Amino acid sequence: MRSILRAEALSRVFGSGAGEVHALNGVDLAVASGELLVVRGPSGSGKTTLLNLLGGLDRPTSGSVWLGEAEVTAMREREVLATRQRRIGYVFQSFGLVPVLSAAENVEVPLRLRRVAPAERAERVRAALEAVGLGEHAEQRPYELSGGQQQRVGIARALVAEPEVLIADEPTGQLDSATAAVVMDLIRDVVHARGVAAVVSTHDPILMERADRVVELHDGRLAAGG
Numbered sequence: 001m002r003s004i005l006r007a008e009a010l011s012r013v014f015g016s017g018a019g020e021v022h023a024l025n026g027v028d029l030a031v032a033s034g035e036l037l038v039v040r041g042p043s044g045s046g047k048t049t050l051l052n053l054l055g056g057l058d059r060p061t062s063g064s065v066w067l068g069e070a071e072v073t074a075m076r077e078r079e080v081l082a083t084r085q086r087r088i089g090y091v092f093q094s095f096g097l098v099p100v101l102s103a104a105e106n107v108e109v110p111l112r113l114r115r116v117a118p119a120e121r122a123e124r125v126r127a128a129l130e131a132v133g134l135g136e137h138a139e140q141r142p143y144e145l146s147g148g149q150q151q152r153v154g155i156a157r158a159l160v161a162e163p164e165v166l167i168a169d170e171p172t173g174q175l176d177s178a179t180a181a182v183v184m185d186l187i188r189d190v191v192h193a194r195g196v197a198a199v200v201s202t203h204d205p206i207l208m209e210r211a212d213r214v215v216e217l218h219d220g221r222l223a224a225g226g
Contacts, residue, residue, distance in 0.1 A: 003030040004197045005054060005165050010063035012049050012220075023049040025220040026063070033164070034195040036188050038208050041217035047201035048169055050217065054199055055088050055167040056080045067165065085113055089158030089196075091168035091187075095150045097142040103129060103153045104138040110161040128156040132186060148179035152186065159190060166191065166198040177206060184210050 012024040024046045031037050039047050052058040054065055056072050065072045067087060072080060089110075090096075097106045104125050111121045129135050132152040142150050151171060158166055168187065172180035184200075188210045191198045200207060208214050216223040 002033055004033045004068055005031040005199070006066040007050075007054060008064045008066070010050070010053055010065065011061050012046075012053060012058070013061040023220050024053070024060070027217075027220075027222055029054075029215065029222070031165075031197040031199055033197050034192055036191045036198045036200065036210065036212045038211035038214045039199060039201045039217060040203065040208060040214060041223075042203075045217040046220040047217055049220070051167050051169050051199060051201055055090060055165070056084050057090075085110065086161070087163055088165045088167060089161065089163035091151070091154050091158050091166065091171045093170040093173040095142070095147075095154050095174075097150055097153060097157075099142055102139045102141055103134060103145065103156075106142070106153055107157045107160050110157060114161060124160050125156075128160040129153075131159070131190070132156045146179075147175050148183060151175065151179075151183050155183070155186060155190070159194070159196075162194075164197065166196050168198065168200040170201055170203070172202065172204055172207060177204075180204055181206050 007027055007029040010024055010027040014021045014023055027050060039050060041047050053060050060073060067083065072083060075083065107125045107128050108121055111124060129138055132155055134149060134152055137145060137149065145153065172183055175183060184207045187198060187200065190196065202208065
């Protein structure tokens, strides 16, 4: 499989002087198209920092992130924003849905940002909700949905723009184990069917069982064998 997402000697330091925190230290990582990579590690190990850097939500202190042949870390902010909108999808632990919007309207947001024509938007939103089993819930607001349903809306929103990379930070952190398994099965199936490169952080053994590969972070470094 072809590596689509790469990190090279990736480091992130927060603060300065005596208050410096080395959240990530020289991480090298490659993720292939169609691969589900799980990043595990204790709280404070650097998982969220790594995902934020891989997804272009933060910039490293040193090192580089590549998406295909494009070096994301060398881009200007406007280019990074365009890359995130076109090529990367995000799933958040807190769901991140807009409360006043329906499920369909939440899923539609990335397509509006890309100025996709209304008729195409409507069809892609319908297909995305059908793909996560929520076709009949398109008009419901987040508060009318269960936690698992809200996260599936979040997955549909992340995938509706057909990204090459999916970044998911503790996507089952607010779900019970049975619902977490359903959500992770959905992510795995989509990754394999669509050839998306997915990086998922978790403490959850259920997610690790479904991964193609698991790497472990400790104190901002990949553990031996990672």
